[in-house]
Amino acid sequence: MKKILVLLSLVISLSLQAEVEITIVKNSKSAIPIAVLPFANNALEFTKISKVIADDLTLSGQFSALEKQQLIEQPRTAQEIKYSTWRLLSAQYLTIGSIKTVGEGRYEVSLKLFSIQDQKQLMSLILPVLEGEFRSAGHYLADKIYEEVTGIKGIFSTKIAYVTATKISTGIEYQLLVADADGKNSQALVTSGQPLLSPKWSPRGDKIVYVSFERGNSAIYIQNLATGKRELMSHFKGINSGPSFSPGGKKLALTLSKSGNAEIYIMDIQSKALTQITKNWSIDTGASWSPDGQSLIFTSDRGGKPNLYQINLSNLATKRLTFEGDYNAGGSFSSDGKYICYVQGNKNDYRIALRHNKSETSQLISDGPLDETPTFAPNDNMILYATKNKKGQGILISTSLDGTTKNQLIISNGHIREPSWSPVIN
Numbered sequence: 458m459k460k461i462l463v464l465l466s467l468v469i470s471l472s473l474q475a476e477v478e479i480t481i482v483k484n485s486k487s488a489i490p491i492a493v494l495p496f497a498n499n500a501l502e503f504t505k506i507s508k509v510i511a512d513d514l515t516l517s518g519q520f521s522a523l524e525k526q527q528l529i530e531q532p533r534t535a536q537e538i539k540y541s542t543w544r545l546l547s548a549q550y551l552t553i554g555s556i557k558t559v560g561e562g563r564y565e566v567s568l569k570l571f572s573i574q575d576q577k578q579l580m581s582l583i584l585p586v587l588e589g590e591f592r593s594a595g596h597y598l599a600d601k602i603y604e605e606v607t608g609i610k611g612i613f614s615t616k617i618a619y620v621t622a623t624k625i626s627t628g629i630e631y632q633l634l635v636a637d638a639d640g641k642n643s644q645a646l647v648t649s650g651q652p653l654l655s656p657k658w659s660p661r662g663d664k665i666v667y668v669s670f671e672r673g674n675s676a677i678y679i680q681n682l683a684t685g686k687r688e689l690m691s692h693f694k695g696i697n698s699g700p701s702f703s704p705g706g707k708k709l710a711l712t713l714s715k716s717g718n719a720e721i722y723i724m725d726i727q728s729k730a731l732t733q734i735t736k737n738w739s740i741d742t743g744a745s746w747s748p749d750g751q752s753l754i755f756t757s758d759r760g761g762k763p764n765l766y767q768i769n770l771s772n773l774a775t776k777r778l779t780f781e782g783d784y785n786a787g788g789s790f791s792s793d794g795k796y797i798c799y800v801q802g803n804k805n806d807y808r809i810a811l812r813h814n815k816s817e818t819s820q821l822i823s824d825g826p827l828d829e830t831p832t833f834a835p836n837d838n839m840i841l842y843a844t845k846n847k848k849g850q851g852i853l854i855s856t857s858l859d860g861t862t863k864n865q866l867i868i869s870n871g872h873i874r875e876p877s878w879s880p881v882i883n
Contacts, residue, residue, distance in 0.1 A: 509595025541665025623871030
């Protein structure tokens, strides 16, 4: 009998997975140049907190961190900054940071952000940090810099969930993992000899719903990240797939074929009571909620080919959303409701498309040919999706909404699929 290993908690010490390699595939020419100076206190620079900040900002596509060799001056106070030097290097912003020991295993991280053009300090932060938490501190500081400059909340302290498939001596091992938004510090939640699919975060970021085949056919589970406990939600005969949390976190949309045909249902999580939403001869699958919880988008072949449809939950009125291409599937809303990201296929070329809901127009934002399962960043400024590289290896790509910035996250052993970006976790 296949055995699944569910680990008790993210806070328990877990063995780290293979290191993630991050590659800048394409960066925007309009990215804002910023100088992130090494933090004072060389004895602790092994923490590389400045590199975490610089990498986060660069990976956003909206910043371009100056290279190490360009950091030709190392001011430690506002008075020591020679703004003319940084203007010659085209830097628009500069950070000065320091790390101070305040007790055994306890530190104080300070950061100041300066505008080169205005020659003034924009921000000053002091952050208490425990030993081993410097990467988290770097993500937090990058969030604050991003928000100060752009006016948009940063997402570097968020998490991503994804599935890996790795060949081992006895077959294929599947894992459901959670990692930092930059792909590092990955930790396994579930390990199985059977496929794992479709992880989705709860609105509060404390739970993940996913599909497992450990029972022989598909089953839907909810995993509690704080306690490590999981709950079986659906194991009907036939298909149990495509789960997603409602905006309030109290319901699931899911696909079931217990009546003989794949239909969309809504389940009350507490009582597990089901309400059937679609009833059609076609295959209806992959439902995702609108931000206001008043409608669902889903994939259906009721028009002859897979396309996205939207159904109003109050009266079940259904509207077709996509018309271009041979295949349109896997749609999900941005948190502000302005966009829907999905997969569009033409012949054997599958790319990520972005639908502008106001104008009802779409654009392709990825390069193909095997792109799938897009997910929005919680600030709606980036999309993460799975694809394959030239070696046939499954990888993750993050892209800006206009497709001008692309970053590649690779795990050295195994294929990565099914990414899902967490909400902002407070």
